[in-house]
Amino acid sequence: MSDCIFCKIIKGEIPSSKIYEDDYCYAFKDIAPQMPVHIVVAAKKHLPSVLEFTEEDMAFLGGIQLAIAKIARQEGLTENGFRVINNCGKDAKQSVPHIHYHILAGGDMGEKIV
Numbered sequence: 001m002s003d004c005i006f007c008k009i010i011k012g013e014i015p016s017s018k019i020y021e022d023d024y025c026y027a028f029k030d031i032a033p034q035m036p037v038h039i040v041v042a043a044k045k046h047l048p049s050v051l052e053f054t055e056e057d058m059a060f061l062g063g064i065q066l067a068i069a070k071i072a073r074q075e076g077l078t079e080n081g082f083r084v085i086n087n088c089g090k091d092a093k094q095s096v097p098h099i100h101y102h103i104l105a106g107g108d109m110g111e112k113i114v
């Protein structure tokens with residue numbers, strides 16, 4: 001999508017600190033990190049949110065999940081662990097309408113999810 005910031009990052013039209021890339025996703029450091037490690041894993045297919053995934057995207061979804069595990073190993077996050085978050089819609093404060101997951105790590109995140 002031409003005016004989508006994450007599509008532009010994936011195409012290299014906007015600079016990013018790339019962490020990982022495969023056929024399904026492009027991962028980069030979040031510009032405003034909320035933990036010492038904060039990685040955005042953006043789908044290579046432009047869809048506004050998880051609500052737009054269909055049965056046809058099953059392989060795509062699996063690919064992204066596998067990529068998250070690969071990124072965790074690559075970035076040395078397996079010992080202490082990490083959190084994966086997807087924000088969907090208004091209440092969750094989704095700010096970029098292009099499907100993506102946050103990987104957060106690098107410190108104790110407490111007992112609550114948020």
Ligand code: AMP
Pocket residue numbers: 005014016028029030031032033040086087093094095096097
């Ligand atoms: P969300 O609020 O779940 O839609 O997450 C969007 C995330 O993208 C936020 O954490 C932003 O800090 C991050 N972000 C926005 N623009 C950029 C950018 N140009 N480079 C890296 N991260 C970005």
Ligand code: ZN
Pocket residue numbers: 001004005006007008045046047097098
């Ligand atoms: Zn997009």
